[in-house]
Amino acid sequence: MPLKLGSKFTIFIAAVFLLLTAVAWFLTNKIITDVNRQWSNQLSERQVQFDIHRTLMPLIKEITLARQLATEPAIIDMAMQEENSNSTNRAIETLNKYRGLFRDKNYFYANAKNGNYYYNDSQNSYAGKELRYQLSPNLKQDEWFYATLKDSAPYQINLNYDAHLDTTKAWINVMVKHADKNIGIVGTGIDLTAFLNDTVDIGQTGIHNIFIDRDMAVQLFRNPDLIDYAGITKEKNERRRVDAILKDPKDLAALQKVMLRLAKTPKKIETISVNYEGKPHILGIEYLPEIGWFDLTLMESKGILIADQFLMVPILITVIFFLTLISLWLFLNRIILKPIEVLHQSALKVERGDFSVADNIPVASKDEIGQVAFAFKKMTLSLREHTSNLEKKIFERTKELESLSMQLQLLNKDLNKLSRTDYLTQVRNRLDLDHCLDVEQNQSIRTGQVCSLILMDIDHFKEVNDLYGHHAGDLILKNVASSIRERLSSADIFGRWGGEEFLLLLPNTPLALAQEKAESIRRFIASLNNTLNMKTITVTMSLGVSIFIPGISTSIEKSLKEADRALYLAKNKGRNTVVVNSEANG
Numbered sequence: 337m338p339l340k341l342g343s344k345f346t347i348f349i350a351a352v353f354l355l356l357t358a359v360a361w362f363l364t365n366k367i368i369t370d371v372n373r374q375w376s377n378q379l380s381e382r383q384v385q386f387d388i389h390r391t392l393m394p395l396i397k398e399i400t401l402a403r404q405l406a407t408e409p410a411i412i413d414m415a416m417q418e419e420n421s422n423s424t425n426r427a428i429e430t431l432n433k434y435r436g437l438f439r440d441k442n443y444f445y446a447n448a449k450n451g452n453y454y455y456n457d458s459q460n461s462y463a464g465k466e467l468r469y470q471l472s473p474n475l476k477q478d479e480w481f482y483a484t485l486k487d488s489a490p491y492q493i494n495l496n497y498d499a500h501l502d503t504t505k506a507w508i509n510v511m512v513k514h515a516d517k518n519i520g521i522v523g524t525g526i527d528l529t530a531f532l533n534d535t536v537d538i539g540q541t542g543i544h545n546i547f548i549d550r551d552m553a554v555q556l557f558r559n560p561d562l563i564d565y566a567g568i569t570k571e572k573n574e575r576r577r578v579d580a581i582l583k584d585p586k587d588l589a590a591l592q593k594v595m596l597r598l599a600k601t602p603k604k605i606e607t608i609s610v611n612y613e614g615k616p617h618i619l620g621i622e623y624l625p626e627i628g629w630f631d632l633t634l635m636e637s638k639g640i641l642i643a644d645q646f647l648m649v650p651i652l653i654t655v656i657f658f659l660t661l662i663s664l665w666l667f668l669n670r671i672i673l674k675p676i677e678v679l680h681q682s683a684l685k686v687e688r689g690d691f692s693v694a695d696n697i698p699v700a701s702k703d704e705i706g707q708v709a710f711a712f713k714k715m716t717l718s719l720r721e722h723t724s725n726l727e728k729k730i731f732e733r734t735k736e737l738e739s740l741s742m743q744l745q746l747l748n749k750d751l752n753k754l755s756r757t758d759y760l761t762q763v764r765n766r767l768d769l770d771h772c773l774d775v776e777q778n779q780s781i782r783t784g785q786v787c788s789l790i791l792m793d794i795d796h797f798k799e800v801n802d803l804y805g806h807h808a809g810d811l812i813l814k815n816v817a818s819s820i821r822e823r824l825s826s827a828d829i830f831g832r833w834g835g836e837e838f839l840l841l842l843p844n845t846p847l848a849l850a851q852e853k854a855e856s857i858r859r860f861i862a863s864l865n866n867t868l869n870m871k872t873i874t875v876t877m878s879l880g881v882s883i884f885i886p887g888i889s890t891s892i893e894k895s896l897k898e899a900d901r902a903l904y905l906a907k908n909k910g911r912n913t914v915v916v917n918s919e920a921n922g
């Protein structure tokens with residue numbers, strides 16, 4: 337079945353709707369992604385700047401102080417000649433001075449030469465006994481010292497758990513140098529818990545800071561279990577790396593790429609999308625060359641991205657598209673489909689011959705549909721008028737035909753009558769008599785009634801013709817026929833058998849009565865005066881009578897032959913005589 341216009345419109349509008357919606361969703365998604373990227377870049381940049389001030393500055397301050405301490409002559413002096421108590425006292429004095437300046441009010445100093453380790457805390461607990469113990473390359477807990485000494489960097493930040501002091505600290509280890517030789521390490525420790533509380537775990541929902549070094553080992557994170565303590569003393573594969581936090585290898589690969597780029601262009605910030613604890617996050621990355629770390633700012637997308645709010649836009653666009661297309665459909669339905677449907681229904685009615693619809697065809701608009709409706713209305717009106725005229729004509733023509741048919745029937749009747757009437761005498765002709773013989777035979781057989789036959793012939797008619805002329809003969813024939821017919825009842829069947837011979841059939845008439853009738857005719861004809869040209873001519877007739885008796889007579893044809901035989905006998909008897917068949921038989 338071919339598709340209707342309404343279905344085509346619906347499919348078209350649905351397709352347009354799907355296409356527009358898909359484009360709207362695609363564009364919105366693209367815009368959201370772009371905006372989010374820009375937005376998270378900015379946010380990340382701000383966050384990192386904030387971190388630098390919040391986190392890096394105190395660290396740099398500590399490093400600067402420690403580096404300054406490492407260059408203090410008293411410290412170098414002590415490293416060179418610790419056995420000199422004056423030098424040592426001066427150095428301890430200097431160390432104590434710096435202790436007051438360090439954030440956590442502690443310092444340490446370790447001599448490369450003998451492993452002597454000096455330490456004092458914020459409580460000044462070790463006043464006078466600052467030399468705490470002697471480091472040993474054989475002790476695992478002292479490995480950091482010997483590993484750091486071997487490092488070429490001027491300073492390091494080492495996260496360590498101090499078994500002696502039972503503290504976990506971020507140690508700022510600065511090399512004490514003399515003539516390019518590492519002669520000791522000096523620095524301060526920052527309590528990691530306090531540090532994490534103050535700087536890393538800032539309590540901003542959805543935002544986490546991770547500091548990692550170039551090897552991706554976690555340096556600072558709110559969960560201390562994931563921090564790579566004592567990294568300096570570990571093999572690379574033993575270190576706690578960021579993959580404990582960012583578990584997707586794809587995220588790690590992306591991060592590594594960014595880290596390689598940023599290491600060449602510090603102070604630049606890049607962002608990537610990552611998964612953290614099953615949720616999408618934006619990761620802002622900046623390299624901090626001062627400490628050799630990367631500052632990673634992990635921000636939950638849901639909190640910072642505008643996707644959720646922005647999702648309303650494509651939904652709104654979809655709803656607007658939907659409403660617009662529905663309105664368009666309703667509009668098309670109103671101005672095209674409905675008028676076409678009305679025209680279609682009207683056309684079907686016109687096809688069935690109902691022209692009354694012409695008055696109801698609406699021509700509301702003047703547009704193309706309106707013009708078609710107007711043309712259709714005009715056409716229907718014209719068709720109605722034309723059909724009405726045609727019907728009138730047909731009616732008139734039918735009447736004419738009916739009248740003609742009547743005339744024809746009458747003519748047929750006349751013709752039929754003529755075909756059965758003798759042209760001269762106007763009585764039944766031989767054709768009609770033959771038919772009547774058949775009918776009467778059947779009638780007699782059906783009813784069981786007898787039928788008498790009288791065959792009559794004008795005597796010496798030849799002489800009449802010869803004496804008075806053929807015309808006179810005709811007149812006598814006519815006169816004889818009409819005179820006999822006038823004397824018969826309506827049931828009697830009379831006609832010209834041929835020439836001057838006539839036949840009379842008498843249904844339901846016994847032979848005796850038929851004989852009487854024959855006698856009566858004979859007498860009447862003999863007495864009849866046929867007037868012609870002032871002359872009176874009389875003729876006589878010979879008559880033969882027979883009967884058809886159903887069940888006894890063979891056939892009416894046989895009975896007719898018997899009448900003919902009787903007529904013959906009548907002629908022989910001298911004419912003007914009636915002979916009954918029984919006589920003939922006798």
Ligand SMILES: Nc1nc2c(ncn2[C@@H]2O[C@H](COP(=O)(O)OP(=O)(O)OP(=O)(O)O)[C@@H](O)[C@H]2O)c(=O)[nH]1
Pocket residue numbers: 760793794795796797798799801805806807808809810813834835836907911
């Ligand atoms: N005028 C006229 N004569 C007719 C017509 N039909 C037959 N005849 C004539 O009737 C005559 C019949 O003659 P026939 O058969 O010899 O018999 P008939 O002269 O009547 O003698 P019988 O019958 O023996 O008494 C013929 O001369 C026919 O020409 C007719 O329609 N008009």
